[in-house]
Amino acid sequence: MxxxxxxxxxxxxxxxxxxxxxxxxxxxxxxxxxxxxxxxxxxxxxxxxxxxxxxxxxxxxxxxxxxxxxxxxxxxxxxxxxxxxxxxxxxxxxxxxxxxxxxxxxxxxxxxxxxxxxxxxxxxxxxxxxxxxxxxxxxxxxxGGWRMGVSQKLMTRALAAATGIDQAELTHRLMGDWSPDNTDWAGLITGHDPAASLSRPYPFALAHQLDLAPEDLGERDHWLAEDKWDGIRGQLIKRGGDYYLWSRGEELMTDRFPEVAAIAAALPDGTVIDGEVLAWDHATGRPLGFAKLQPRIGRKTVPKRLLAEAPALIMAYDLLEWQGDDLRARPFDARRALLAGLLRDLPETVPLRLSPAIAVHDWAGLAAMRAKARDRGAEGLMLKRCAAPYHAGRRRGDIWKWKLDPLTIDAVMIYAQAGSGRRATLYTDFTFAVRDGAALVPFTKAYSGLTDAEFREITTWVRAHTTDRFGPVRAVRPELVFEIAFEGIQASPRHKSGVALRFPRMLRWRRDKPVAEVASLDDLKAMLAQFG
CATH class of the missing domain: 1.10.3260.10 (DNA ligase, ATP-dependent, N-terminal domain)
Incomplete structure (x- = not known):
């Protein structure tokens, strides 16, 4: 110790x-x-x-x-x-x-x-x-509250330096459902256990948000574009006569999605597919949205009602292993061609689809397709370099997510709570409301998006304008207006407003805006009708 x-x-x-x-x-x-x-x-x-x-x-x-x-x-x-x-x-x-x-x-x-x-x-x-x-x-x-300022990637780099084992190989060995209860140092790090590797996923390739003009990426034909789907990123593995579905967070999800059994039955051994698990409307050929998928995430067994309301489909992005061979070093377009061939003859009843490429051959046309992504049930576009290998983790240059600008709404802060860790002395966690006639209706919480200087200023204001206290929460005068950004909106009977936001955060402090000009509950409902 x-x-x-x-x-x-x-x-x-x-x-x-x-x-x-x-x-x-x-x-x-x-x-x-x-x-x-x-x-x-x-x-x-x-x-x-x-x-x-x-x-x-x-x-x-x-x-x-x-x-x-x-x-x-x-x-x-x-x-x-x-x-x-x-x-x-x-x-x-x-x-x-x-x-x-x-x-x-x-x-x-x-x-x-x-x-x-x-x-x-x-x-x-x-x-x-x-x-x-x-x-x-x-x-x-x-x-269990560890925060040591060290990423798993950095830890793996140190492990490689200590053992002499290639960092990429160690990254792969550390994937999956292992713990010190079911393995030892030799079995996990220095040895090789063929049985354990059967269920082990590959490290996921992750994308950076596009922060330059798409034209700066070079020739449009050097890139494949596809929709950025809003589901659960996963790897489907078929090895040794068994199958596994892993989330990007290294959680085994096989039992939560029994539809995977039909997919696995149609795949040969030695196959690993990278894709997105979506709740899918087979009648319209469109995703049902993350809100429909979410009730299935936390369940170990899924009742028939949920299976019927939110049938799952895997939208396949990439083929990482084929006939037992690791394909990750091959160019993306070669891997995708193999994937397309694998999926081409599958029956329609198998809930596995190839994520469609967007066949627009200039950047301007692609920008127009991105602008309509929500109409297709997507969050934007993914751009993938055709010649790129499948790398582990987040690396700039080969994969970009070109997301739509977030949805936004102006709201007033009505409650504040202190943060934790280094922000324990600051009020950083806020509840926001919109107008409903003369009343204010709370609809979301947010705690990120502002600078430390802004949080310090707001903390001073909160202490001077508290009207009531409920344990650690302070009610404050409804005077401070913020622009709230979010990725999606869905109906929610659990919330007083009737809606819930996906990934809400504070985009900016609207010092220029009075409370009388914040959005209304009707504005929220209109957004729900359009984007929900």
Whole structure:
């Protein structure tokens, strides 16, 4: 634990990428196998499940520090991190506990069947045997709230430096449904397990938003354009007589989409397809929208009603593996030609389609097609270089998303709440309303899009214009107007306004606009009728 805590400290104290890589590589070279396996898991977002609630940790920490709970709660937003707050307020340890990172995780898991008294006793003993930095890490193991300023890509780069294994190969090995419970260091990193690789997806190729004129990309014929569909990005894998559907977030979705069985039955072994899972209206040949697909995402089993209301289809983008051969190094147009041949003779009843190429041979015509993307149920266009390989992660130059400008509406802020982490002392989370006659109707929340300076200014204003309090939430005078941007709108009976926005954020603070000029509920409903 001491060495891992030192690594966490080193990562927190530098913004230099090369130094972060060097610190992680040193740890991976020297740590015991179980510890470095858990370090890889934690740094790639695989957190141990929470074994103790944060409310109990707050109470126990206040008691151990000999302070009132209200004083602890006052300190917490100033520090901005629960684990750090606890580590700082506790008295100095009276003894030293030498337990490894994996040992602490095993001990915490052993508490699953214990009562509160046993859990409290264990936590208090741990706090009393660890110095502040190790207490901080121990608390993070309980709460699962890791933010170490390290991407998985950076961690994989360090792992490659420590092991001598190619970074691209390591990126592939770290994909899929693994955890320290079902593998070991040799099986995941240094060895080769053919059985495990059968279900493993490839790292996804991701796109940057187009931030230059499309004409600057060169000849139009060097690029394939297709619609940017609004669904769940996924990889469909058929290997070893079995099939798997993985999301971009490395979540296995096979059971949530039983339609995949018919697709897999029509594909030969050794096939991996990259595509988009969509809720599809087979009568009109159009997507039903993400709102129809969303109820299926969080379910492990899908009732017949949802299967009927939102039948799933996979819109295929790319062929990554064919007849067991990895095709990713081949040019995109060659992979797409193979994909088109594979799908050409599939029966219409198989819910798998090739994402259509947009056959417009000049940039101006393509811009006109982009402007009409919402009419086709798309968010804009994707531009893919025909000669490009399928790379891992986000790389500029080969794949671009040319999204439509967001929808926008002006609204007034009516509630404010403090943020977390470094913004714990600022009011950053706001609720917005539109007019409904003389009343104001809340319709969305947003917490991003403004600068730190603007958040500081708004925080001062909120403190001076609070009209009521509801726990951490402050009601404020309805005076500040903001332009809210969002990607989509859908009907929602759970919301008072009757609508819900997709990816809302604050585009700008409209200092020039009075509350009387904010949008109305009728404006929202008109947008719902047009774009919902």
């Amino acid at each position: 001491k060495d891992f805590a030192a690594l966490v400290t080193a990562l927190d104290q530098t913004t230099r990428t090369n130094l972060k890589v060097a610190e992680m590589a040193d740890y991976f070279r020297t740590a015991p196998d179980d510890d470095r396996l858990w370090a890889v898991a934690l740094l790639s977002g695989r957190r141990p499940r929470r074994s103790i609630t944060t409310n109990k940790l707050r109470l126990w920490a206040a008691e151990a520090a000999g302070i009132a709970l209200w004083l602890f709660e006052t300190c917490y937003p100033v520090v901005g991190d629960l684990s750090e707050t606890i580590a700082l307020i506790l008295p100095a340890p009276t003894h030293r506990i030498e337990t490894s990172l994996s040992g602490w995780i095993a001990d915490l898991r052993a508490l699953d069947g214990a009562d509160d008294a046993a859990r409290r006793a264990f936590v208090l003993r741990a706090w009393d045997g660890l110095p502040p930095v190790e207490r901080f890490v121990f608390n993070k193991l309980i709460t």
